[in-house]
Amino acid sequence: MRLKTALIIDDAAVMRMRLRDILEPHFDVVGEAEDGEQALSLYEACRPDFVTLDITMPKVDGITFLQNLLKSHPDAKVIIVSAVGQKQTVFKALTLGARDFVVKPFDPERVKTAANRLFSKA
Template sequence: MGGILIVDDAAFMRMMIKDILTKNGYTVAGEAENGAVAVKTYEELRPDLVIMDITMPEMDGIEAVRKIKASDPSARIIMCSAMGQQAMVIDAIQAGARDFVVKPFQPERVIEAVRKALAS
């Protein structure tokens, strides 16, 4: 199906990311509010890219990255982290994430990360 899957437990964050992506011509394939839903939705949609928050209830982003990469080693995932989550970002990269963007988002940085991940 393609497009981008947005994963964040905060609806307003998903909306903000969706806004940045659609304004720049990207298609949003779907949304998920936690890692567990993200894994299930990834299986269903097989998106081109996932933008994944790190801290979420039920299943965090790092665990979700591990599960998605286990089922699809070629999955492209960008992490979103708040300031001060460097250690978690390193865990996420080791789990298979390609890049990360820091909240509060700078739209240019998000688009740059998306462009880079989709090109690889």
């Protein structure tokens, strides 16, 4: 069975590496982007099954990327992985259409669970 594909969007190389290490045995990481601008063109090129998305990034931040992505791809599956876990920010991201919000620092299991939940039938 084909592995579901993921795109990792985070400006910190160390976090992209960590997320890749967590996801890769179970998912196929098809790309990494370090800002929202780069991410949008990479999304179009890779068409991943889901995205992990940081919020605080240079050029185009995660919330703006999320709005732009869902405008053109309303079914896109996005898990926010961010240190900015303020109540209003979490509420905004989930209201816009993010499927889950993982606050940094995180346990690897929390990320795996969030990703698996996107594709569970229950």
